[in-house]
Amino acid sequence: MKFSILINEGPYTHQASDSAYQFAKSVLAKGHEIFRIFFYHDGVNNATRLTTPPQDDRNIVNRWSKLAEENKLDLVVCVAAAQRRGIVDEGEAKRNGKDATNLAPGFRISGLGQLIEAGIQSDRLVTFGD
Amino acid sequence: MTIKKFMMVNRKAPYGTVYALESLEVVLIAAAFEQDVSLAFLDDGVYQLKKGHQTKGIEMKGFEKTYGALEDYDVTKLYVDQESLAARGLTADDLCVPVEIMSRAELGKRMEEQDVVLSF
Numbered sequence: 001m002k003f004s005i006l007i008n009e010g011p012y013t014h015q016a017s018d019s020a021y022q023f024a025k026s027v028l029a030k031g032h033e034i035f036r037i038f039f040y041h042d043g044v045n046n047a048t049r050l051t052t053p054p055q056d057d058r059n060i061v062n063r064w065s066k067l068a069e070e071n072k073l074d075l076v077v078c079v080a081a082a083q084r085r086g087i088v089d090e091g092e093a094k095r096n097g098k099d100a101t102n103l104a105p106g107f108r109i110s111g112l113g114q115l116i117e118a119g120i121q122s123d124r125l126v127t128f129g130d
Numbered sequence: 131m132t133i134k135k136f137m138m139v140n141r142k143a144p145y146g147t148v149y150a151l152e153s154l155e156v157v158l159i160a161a162a163f164e165q166d167v168s169l170a171f172l173d174d175g176v177y178q179l180k181k182g183h184q185t186k187g188i189e190m191k192g193f194e195k196t197y198g199a200l201e202d203y204d205v206t207k208l209y210v211d212q213e214s215l216a217a218r219g220l221t222a223d224d225l226c227v228p229v230e231i232m233s234r235a236e237l238g239k240r241m242e243e244q245d246v247v248l249s250f
Contacts, residue, residue, distance in 0.1 A: 006248065008149075008250070040152065040156075041148060041149065041152055041250075080152075080155060081152060111159070112155060112156055112159040113159055113162075113163065115156065115159070116136070116156075116159055116160050116163045116165065117163075119134060119136060119160075119165075119245070119246040119248075120131070120132050120134055120163070120165070125246050125248075127247075127248060127249055129249070129250075130149075
């Protein structure tokens, strides 16, 4: 089956990202396909490479990057939500005159159309949020 | 393009959190993709449709008008949970747009018919 995942909450405050991660791993372990993982609302904060959690805690951002690299996942961050919350890649920095970037490896910034497309293309779109 | 039935489920008050505003953005994009879009309002989400948002005092951009503009995007299926309205002392007259008010069971049936349900 072809899945997509929507994550609406940021890391650490809320369990949504953790649950989504465990779900994504299980989906892949069962031999299913993940078409896309889309980050919206505070979920875009899962994509900053500047987080430094305590060493004995899980690193949620790095975990997503690693899962994406190992499984060639498409991790998409909503551009409008990212702009509001300061998640920036090089293109966005240039466009909006920012002096830094913070997008973690494996993520890309794009529009909400990517979420709708995920809904159209996937058998199931599963939301993790409040 | 494949047309699927998308339902955005709105459960939160309009300005306490950003969910209502960002849900509207998803609605407009889904409509731009010519999908079969419907909106459900339940719990505090029914407050999103209450007439007369006044946001000056909280220094936030009001978006009541966007609900009125949905028709221009061919988004006309607005479903409101009767119980949620009643629990908050509201009736259809308090709402800023025409909606279909229905029981929870009926709303559940509509949800069952969807291909994609997005809950905000």
